[in-house]
Amino acid sequence: MPFLLKTEPNKYSYDDLLRDGETTWDGIANNQALLYLRGMTKGEKLVIYHSNIGKAAIGTAKVVSVDPSDPKSPVVRIQPVKRLKREKSLADIRAAAVFHDSIMFRQFRLSVVPITQEQYDWLTLA
Numbered sequence: 002m003p004f005l006l007k008t009e010p011n012k013y014s015y016d017d018l019l020r021d022g023e024t025t026w027d028g029i030a031n032n033q034a035l036l037y038l039r040g041m042t043k044g045e046k047l048v049i050y051h052s053n054i055g056k057a058a059i060g061t062a063k064v065v066s067v068d069p070s071d072p073k074s075p076v077v078r079i080q081p082v083k084r085l086k087r088e089k090s091l092a093d094i095r096a097a098a099v100f101h102d103s104i105m106f107r108q109f110r111l112s113v114v115p116i117t118q119e120q121y122d123w124l125t126l127a
Contacts, residue, residue, distance in 0.1 A: 003046040003121035004037060005058070005105065005114040006079075010051040015059040015084065018049065023065060023080040034113040038077055039069040047079060048116070048124050056091040058124045060084040089124050099123045 006026060008014065018024055029035050045064040051057055061082040068076040094100050100123075105114045116124075 003048065003116050003118060004041065005048045005050050005116050005124075006062070007050045007052040007112045007114070009053050010055055010059075011053075014051065015049045015081070018060075018062065018079070018081045019084070023078055026077045026079050027074065029112055031111060033108065034111050035073065035075065037111075037113040037115055039067075039072060039075040041067050041077055043067060046121055048121060049081075052112075055088075057088040058085060058094065059088055061125055085125060094124070097123055 010016075013024075026038065029038055041064050043064055043066055047062040047064065048058050049060050049062055051059050062079045063082055065078040065080050066076075067078075095106065099117075099120050100106065103114075103116070103120065104111065105116070108114075
């Protein structure tokens with residue numbers, strides 16, 4: 002299952018991920034988001050979304066490893082795959098029929114959001 006990961010670009014942006022090449026995705030406090038994070042598996046597809054500033058899907062990444070041994074702070078390592086050819090703004094996403102019933106809009110504060118393959122494809126195709 003693909004996931005959308007929200008980040009504030011003034012704290013850690015997609016460009017930071019590209020520069021670093023790999024990072025631990027941490028700083029998650031919401032129990033539901035932690036549950037999704039713990040459930041990730043190696044190779045899972047990710048979309049990185051800039052929240053607050055920019056409000057757009059920026060690029061893709063993948064899960065490199067998951068250590069769920071500490072439920073309150075699972076260690077999920079991710080690496081970038083590629084920047085999107087065309088960023089998808091929050092307005093674009095909200096207007097897309099494929100996101101009509103998305104948890105992204107029912108629980109907007111979640112920083113880790115499961116998405117369908119169809120939603121992933123819509124976000125990543127130009």
